[in-house]
Amino acid sequence: MKLLLAEDQTMVRNALAALLRLEGDYDVHEVADGQQAQQALQHQPYDVVLTDIEMPNLTGLELLQWSKQHAPATKVVVITTFHRSGYIQRAIQAGADGFILKDAPIEELLQSLQQVLQGQRVIANALLLQSLDHHDPLTERERKALRLAADGHSTAAIATALFIAEGTARNCLSEAMSKLHASNRIEAARIAQRNGWL
Template identity: 50%
Template sequence: MIRVVLAEDQAMVRGAFAQLLDLQPDVTVVATAGDGDEALAAVAEHRPDVLLTDIEMPGRTGLDVAQELQGEQTRVLIITTFARSGYLRRAMDAGVAGYVLKDAPIAELVSALRRVHAGERVVAPELAMAAWDSADPLTPRERELLQEVTTGASNADIAVRLNLAEGTVRNYLSTAMAKLGARNRSEAANTARERGWL
């Protein structure tokens, strides 16, 4: 029996997935979670074989949770609506065992779940091609600063939070804008987010 914790912030989607998975003769959903913190707690309590998780959730994202579970016995299968190459690269860096899209037929999801449980890595083919074609040009520091921009922080605020000179913040953001072909820092942050690099 494959024991699964299911993490998804949309209650209706979470309930539908749980019911569909419980119809499988070799799968049981031992717990569900509405955000990353609940997912970590459920994994700690139930020690499932697989954590099936969305990426974008309140608090910790599915990628954050996967990062924290690296080295644990629970394998992580990401299921998301976002076919963003940056997300896939970050997921692989976090040790995720599988990455599939929500619009795939349930049979494909169940197949991916079984394969991940058996020790394989599974990636939806359309995601693999997108990741191959689109490398993240940003440095970790540029990503960190652009993430701050998404919160609405000014350059001065970012400088204080990250203990940098305001000129240094401006230089990093200018470099990131140039790499992304953006006219301003907000556009650069939005572009990086849309591509899954933040």
Template identity: 50%
Template sequence: MRVIVAEDQGMLRGALSALLDLEDDIEVVGQAADGEQALRMIETLDPDLCVMDIEMPKLTGLDVAERIKEAKHGCKVVILTTFSRSGYFQRAMRAGVKGFLLKDSPIDELGAALRSVHGGGRAVSPELAMQLWEAENPLTEREREVLKLAGAGLGAGEIASRLFLSHGTVRNYLSEAIQKLDAKNRIEATLIAERNGWLG
């Protein structure tokens, strides 16, 4: 697989490229020092994958990922970051990023992640996934249960008898979930929760 490495710290960029080049099935075809250069290389070199830092001059890694998605380019993006901010992760997923890994991950973990993404999968550092899930999911376990049943088409009465709750309690849970997700109604709340993977 043909890979571009985009990282504004020269030493890290060189080391990462050299280590990836040692892998039998990975060829580093370009190194970019900023987001604009990365985008130009993706357009001209047509790589399979781009390994990118989030924080780069001119265009961030997420800016580049969004441009690639808009252009419908086939290059898959794997973000390397020292940041575990949930907002970054959500934006990365919306931009079609296929991998989200911590910079201090071992090189063999990065190699395995690139192979997985190249084969059509996703790769997220386990530490990041857990942290982001805990930080980001605003729903309680009970609210998730109630929303999931509402999404399956059950009315408040049916949900109440299924979960051994009173009708009023179910209405309260639904109302809380709708409010937390800034939704107009239970249908929109369910869609938002499903899209973010918050219903489990």
């Protein structure tokens, strides 16, 4: 199996790659973030992308969305330490072929990879149930605006980054704050982050 492993924590990535090479017939190519994975996918085909969620430059969820459009033959399995319902919902909606927790035994990961390669979708039952607990109230634009706000960008900078008018950016942040019952944009971003909606 030709596998692309995207994980920004070097020790975790190296250990996981070594385990995969030891346990089975895996040709593992390692990259440090979603952007590097995107570049690798543009240069050669892979059977499976195994990606973390929280990475710099391009998150695992953004990589998943991009892969489904630009490399549809490649299966995408999300691996994470987070049990956040928002992450699970968004990964499922974006068409993830698998969603596995990092604390699962290596045998479970290997079995899941094989099942995914055979065309099955593998998402742990506990995670599926948890994903039904909290509905993600944010639109994609609100999510992007909050992410930029959390990084300290002004309303004007957010408007520029999202190619919208400043008033629209202000309304967008206000709507997100209202939906999350937050008193300010930073609190709204914190609530969204905690639930995996960012």
